[in-house]
Amino acid sequence: MSLRPTQPSDAADKRISIEQIAATPITIGGRLLSTRFFLAPLAGYTQLAFRLVLRRTGGLGLATTDLVLASMLWSERPKSMDLVQTCPEDRPLSVQIFGGETIHLVKAARWLKEHGYEAIDINMGCPMAKVNSSGGGARLMCNVDGAVTMVSRVLEAVDLPVTVKMRLGWDSSAITAPELAAAFENIGVAAVTIHGRTRSQGFHGTVNRDAIRDTVRAVQSMPIIANGDVRTPADAISMMKETGCAAVAIGRGAMLDPWIFRRIQSHLNGDTIPFEPSRDEQIDFLVTHFTLMAQQHDDFACLMFRKFAAWYGARLGIPEDLENRLRRFESFAEFDQIVEQIRRRHGERQCEIPTALIKVPNGPVEHW
Numbered sequence: 113m114s115l116r117p118t119q120p121s122d123a124a125d126k127r128i129s130i131e132q133i134a135a136t137p138i139t140i141g142g143r144l145l146s147t148r149f150f151l152a153p154l155a156g157y158t159q160l161a162f163r164l165v166l167r168r169t170g171g172l173g174l175a176t177t178d179l180v181l182a183s184m185l186w187s188e189r190p191k192s193m194d195l196v197q198t199c200p201e202d203r204p205l206s207v208q209i210f211g212g213e214t215i216h217l218v219k220a221a222r223w224l225k226e227h228g229y230e231a232i233d234i235n236m237g238c239p240m241a242k243v244n245s246s247g248g249g250a251r252l253m254c255n256v257d258g259a260v261t262m263v264s265r266v267l268e269a270v271d272l273p274v275t276v277k278m279r280l281g282w283d284s285s286a287i288t289a290p291e292l293a294a295a296f297e298n299i300g301v302a303a304v305t306i307h308g309r310t311r312s313q314g315f316h317g318t319v320n321r322d323a324i325r326d327t328v329r330a331v332q333s334m335p336i337i338a339n340g341d342v343r344t345p346a347d348a349i350s351m352m353k354e355t356g357c358a359a360v361a362i363g364r365g366a367m368l369d370p371w372i373f374r375r376i377q378s379h380l381n382g383d384t385i386p387f388e389p390s391r392d393e394q395i396d397f398l399v400t401h402f403t404l405m406a407q408q409h410d411d412f413a414c415l416m417f418r419k420f421a422a423w424y425g426a427r428l429g430i431p432e433d434l435e436n437r438l439r440r441f442e443s444f445a446e447f448d449q450i451v452e453q454i455r456r457r458h459g460e461r462q463c464e465i466p467t468a469l470i471k472v473p474n475g476p477v478e479h480w
């Protein structure tokens with residue numbers, strides 16, 4: 113029996129359906145990942161507490177930390193140390209680093225290896241001006257040779273799996289993702305994640321699945337992880353069908369619906385009754401999220417949790433007065449009181465969960 117992991121190309125001759133492939137594990141950089149559905153990093157949201165509570169809901173194959181500035185990581189600045197906080201339950205994990213200078217990326221990669229981290233993701237997709245002006249993020253996609261040299265130095269420096277997360281290119285006249293992905297495969301990059309927008313699109317417009325498919329076709333066997341606008345199990349499966357990608361990364365969709373990974377598994381299992389979290393499961397999610405945050409940040413968690421108030425308010429149908437209290441609470445005791453009220457009054461308010469709750473930069477992309 114072949115032990116080769118099933119790849120989307122196997123579907124081409126119809127021996128096996130995309131759903132069957134989607135339901136199999138995948139190996140990336142020597143790590144066996146139990147599902148092909150990953151958490152895309154959302155800086156400020158996808159930190160340790162959120163990753164852990166999400167893992168406990170089930171179905172998540174891989175998570176990645178928020179982006180960490182490489183120079184701040186190897187020099188062990190407190191904020192960076194916070195961003196790479198992890199624990200045995202927080203596996204499998206990749207740490208995402210960014211920067212415009214190779215030396216810093218190499219030093220950060222060595223630091224991660226020395227401190228026992230298992231995998232490195234290099235950010236080539238961030239559209240923010242302060243990241244791009246120092247040559248990092250999506251700016252790296254403008255210089256294919258430079259980006260390949262940079263990544264090859266990181267690969268030479270550490271024997272850890274290295275992946276790259278990028279966009280389609282800088283703008284519609286510079287779609288460099290296929291060329292970059294092919295070159296990365298040649299130097300030994302373990303996988304590439306493609307957010308199907310250009311840098312100049314920011315978060316506007318629709319994800320270009322055709323362009324993701326072109327990138328899939330540009331590589332031989334390196335897994336391409338498709339990303340962008342996946343909000344439901346049906347979106348995840350159609351992303352695989354339309355692009356031929358090996359795996360799917362979900363960012364905002366996991367904030368809007370933290371049970372999405374579990375739902376995808378339920379969908380792939382062919383469950384006749386699709387998974388739906390009970391009222392108590394939803395509230396327990398909120399409580400566990402805060403408790404894990406408090407374990408890491410003590411009282412400061414009260415402040416940190418406030419940014420999730422609007423989202424939980426909409427997600428759990430929390431009455432507005434309680435949502436407001438969640439936005440202002442100052443102690444663990446107060447949190448407990450609010451939760452007690454939420455349990456009693458859950459469902460009083462019905463709301464849609466707009467994507468707008470997760471803030472993305474606004475205005476012309478040049479000003480971000």
Ligand SMILES: Cc1cc2nc3c(=O)[nH]c(=O)nc-3n(C[C@H](O)[C@H](O)[C@H](O)COP(=O)(O)O)c2cc1C
Pocket residue numbers: 152153154155156177178179208235237238277307339340341342361362363364365470471472
């Ligand atoms: C608030 C926010 C923070 C983000 N932070 C990161 C990050 O740290 N690293 C990264 O590679 N992408 C980051 N992204 C991009 C997402 O990972 C993802 O590529 C993008 O949101 C599209 O996927 P989605 O529609 O599933 O969210 C961020 C996006 C948002 C909205």
